Amino acid sequence: MKKNDVILAAALIGIALAAFGGAALYSQLTTKEPEAVVRLDGEEKGRYPLSEDTTVEIRQEDGSYNILRVESGKARILKASCPDKVCVSHRPISRQGESLICLPNRLAVEIENGAESGIDASVLSR
Amino acid sequence: MARRTAYLGMFTALAFVFSYIESLLPINLGIPGIKLGLANLVVIVALYTMGVSWAFALSLVRILLAGLTFGNPASMIYSFAGGMLSLAIMVLAKKWKVFSVTGVSVLGGVFHNIGQILVAALVVETAGLLFYLPVLIVSGTVAGVLIGILASILIRHLNKMIKEGQNVGKET
Ligand SMILES: [Zn+2]
Numbered sequence: 418m419k420k421n422d423v424i425l426a427a428a429l430i431g432i433a434l435a436a437f438g439g440a441a442l443y444s445q446l447t448t449k450e451p452e453a454v455v456r457l458d459g460e461e462k463g464r465y466p467l468s469e470d471t472t473v474e475i476r477q478e479d480g481s482y483n484i485l486r487v488e489s490g491k492a493r494i495l496k497a498s499c500p501d502k503v504c505v506s507h508r509p510i511s512r513q514g515e516s517l518i519c520l521p522n523r524l525a526v527e528i529e530n531g532a533e534s535g536i537d538a539s540v541l542s543r
Numbered sequence: 544m545a546r547r548t549a550y551l552g553m554f555t556a557l558a559f560v561f562s563y564i565e566s567l568l569p570i571n572l573g574i575p576g577i578k579l580g581l582a583n584l585v586v587i588v589a590l591y592t593m594g595v596s597w598a599f600a601l602s603l604v605r606i607l608l609a610g611l612t613f614g615n616p617a618s619m620i621y622s623f624a625g626g627m628l629s630l631a632i633m634v635l636a637k638k639w640k641v642f643s644v645t646g647v648s649v650l651g652g653v654f655h656n657i658g659q660i661l662v663a664a665l666v667v668e669t670a671g672l673l674f675y676l677p678v679l680i681v682s683g684t685v686a687g688v689l690i691g692i693l694a695s696i697l698i699r700h701l702n703k704m705i706k707e708g709q710n711v712g713k714e715t
Contacts, residue, residue, distance in 0.1 A: 418643060418645045418646075418688075418691070418692065418695075419642065419643040419645070419646065421641050421642050421643070421646055422642050422643055422645040422646035422649065422688075422691070425642060425646045425649055425650070426645075426646075426649050426684050426687075426688055429649065429653060429680055429681075429683075429684045430680075430681055430684055432680065433676075433677040433678075433680035433681045433684075434677070434681075436676065436677045436680075437677035437678070440674055440677070456667075456668070458667075458668065459667070459668030500615075514674050515674065516672060516674070518663070518667055518672065520617055520663065520666060520667065521615075521617065523666070523667060524667075525667045525668075
């Protein structure tokens with residue numbers, strides 16, 4: 418390992434830590450009335466405020482499903498039909514910008530700030 | 544040429560084994576399908592002992608084989624994006640001559656992860672995935688350092704072997 422290699426590794430880790438700290442601080446400061454936003458293929462399917470405990474089943478035409486649980490201010494995937502279960506093992510999310518992803522089902526749950534007024538929450542078709 | 548083909552076969556087998564080991568590791572970076580890129584070790588060794596085109600060939604064959612055997616079409620796209628971006632960056636970094644094998648490997652590891660996350664962000668159309676970038680840069684750097692140290696040892700021995708092999712070839 419040469420000196421340049423060490424500098425490179427240290428610089429990369431430094432950048433990553435700074436970016437991580439910045440992002441965490443930013444989302445901490447800007448998170449307001451957070452909502453879990455469910456998207457399929459990028460299309461919004463529903464918004465659920467983290468302040469209300471709820472369980473939502475997102476079922477698709479081909480039979481695949483994800484069950485989203487919102488509990489004590491955090492969102493997580495309770496159960497899913499996907500083969501890898503990565504979405505289920507992900508830690509609960511609560512801050513703006515955090516996301517739960519299920520690639521096999523093309524599902525994304527993201528935390529976003531709630532609009533102050535007039536949220537037109539679309540109800541999921543079961 | 545025949546010897547090179549034999550090495551390519553051996554490297555492909557090794558890369559295949561690494562991909563298999565990696566598919567067994569329960570390392571979850573939070574993003575589905577994303578791997579640490581242990582198979583990069585073999586690609587780097589090939590890059591330094593056999594050259595760019597052989598490294599590309601090896602990388603492609605490895606991704607196809609591993610994808611067909613213990614992956615799915617989705618995971619193959621990630622491997623492909625990660626593998627190709629990482630190799631392209633490593634080829635450039637090697638030419639640049641500022642870093643040794645370890646530095647090149649670190650860049651390869653980091654861009655392996657960046658390539659995969661970019662594709663994942665496109666697939667689920669969620670820019671929020673980029674929040675994982677810091678974690679992926681750190682894991683890519685750590686994996687890159689470890690792989691780089693291993694690779695430089697292997698490269699030293701292999702280059703010696705290849706030279707000796709050529710001398711033996713001349714005698715007979
Ligand atoms: Zn899933």
